[in-house]
Amino acid sequence: MSRKASGLKAWVIQRVTAIYIAVFSIYLVGALITDAPINYAEWKGWFAGSVMSVATLLFVLSVLMHAWVGVRDVLIDYVWNTSQRVIALSVVATILIACALWATQALVLARLV
Amino acid sequence: MKFRISRYNPDVDSEPYMQEFDIEVSRGMMLRDALLEVKRQDETFNFRHSCGEGVCGSDGVNVNGTNKLACITAIADLKEPVEVRPFPGRPIIRDLVVDMSQFYQQYKAVDPWLVREDPMPEQEILQSPEDRDKLDGLYECIMCGCCSTSCPSFWWNPEKFHGPQALLSAWRFLADSRDQATDERLDKLEGPYKLFRCHTIMNCVEVCPKGLNPTQAIGNIKNLMLKKAI
Incomplete structure (x- = not known):
């Protein structure tokens, strides 16, 4: 993350995404308890809806940003060697971006196919 | 009462060690008084202190794992043996004296x-x-x-x-x-x-x-x- 995003911005991102993650998680768990999809088609249909699709994409993006700020904080605290930190941050970023792309692909396919 | 005090003299010791002292405690005694008693027993022992009433902020030490001001910490409230160490994370100059x-x-x-x-x-x-x-x-x-x-x-x-x-x-x-x-x-x-x-x-x-x-x-x-x- 750029130097600009490092202080206040990262702190705000972490808190705002936390709220969205909390709200969406409560909805998701609630929906799964009260009205869980019973088969693949229903499951796919649920996530193919435009509101749910966008809400889930937002959720994935929030988790991505939240995790990035959190893991970066831990690495800043405990990994002082610059090259080690760059490697660690790169690995984390790669995994997070891969997760986000995979989730996006699944959501897009649910709407297309 | 048993006290375990962290000792370190950079000229002699390779690393800090704990030394035991037996201090006779009296009513209303504060940790600073006990440390002064330690110094009477062993004058090579060093710690910072000044006002003795929680105003100057000189005698901060780590007592049983918690940072406290020795002068306003009553001995009666401490668990035996009382372990006194210098502030954590600071370079030790000598005994309980750290580089701030x-x-x-x-x-x-x-x-x-x-x-x-x-x-x-x-x-x-x-x-x-x-x-x-x-x-x-x-x-x-x-x-x-x-x-x-x-x-x-x-x-x-x-x-x-x-x-x-x-x-x-x-x-x-x-x-x-x-x-x-x-x-x-x-x-x-x-x-x-x-x-x-x-x-x-x-x-x-x-x-x-x-x-x-x-x-x-x-x-x-x-x-x-x-x-x-x-």
Whole structure:
């Protein structure tokens, strides 16, 4: 993350995404308890809806940003060697971006196919 | 009563070790009195102290794992054996005496003085009683160092993170209606280290012998930053 995003911005991102993650998680768990999809088609249909699709994409993006700020904080605290930190941050970023792309692909396919 | 005191003399010892002392305690005895008794038994023992009543902030030590001021810590409240160590995370100069240079550098870095843009008035700068009240819980800091040296974030990054003491002082001047350098002060605190290494662990609040709340002050700084940013 750029130097600009490092202080206040990262702190705000972490808190705002936390709220969205909390709200969406409560909805998701609630929906799964009260009205869980019973088969693949229903499951796919649920996530193919435009509101749910966008809400889930937002959720994935929030988790991505939240995790990035959190893991970066831990690495800043405990990994002082610059090259080690760059490697660690790169690995984390790669995994997070891969997760986000995979989730996006699944959501897009649910709407297309 | 059994005391286990951390000893270290850089000229002789390769690392600190614990030495046992048996101290006869009396009613109303404070830890500082016990340490003075240790010094009577072994005059090579060293620790900092001065006023003896929790005002000067000299005799901060780690007692049974918690940072305290020895002079206002009653022996009667301590579990035996009483383990006394120097502040954690600071370079030891000798026995319980530690090097607090970084702590003072961090304090200096927040410009702990009033900054005025307006010309100075002939006499004092007036302040309403309400504005003066905002400084309560901030100006009382005696800089003993109990908070900053109990803060893990300060242990990991003492040269970059200001630490709870300096940040409490930063808020003391941000909250002062007479100060006119709010933006400059906030700009200086931006970045991932100086302010934002605080993860609200709150060790500082727990150990402050003056009952101050650096975590609250840090939260106030973040909120003011946010308010000024949007």
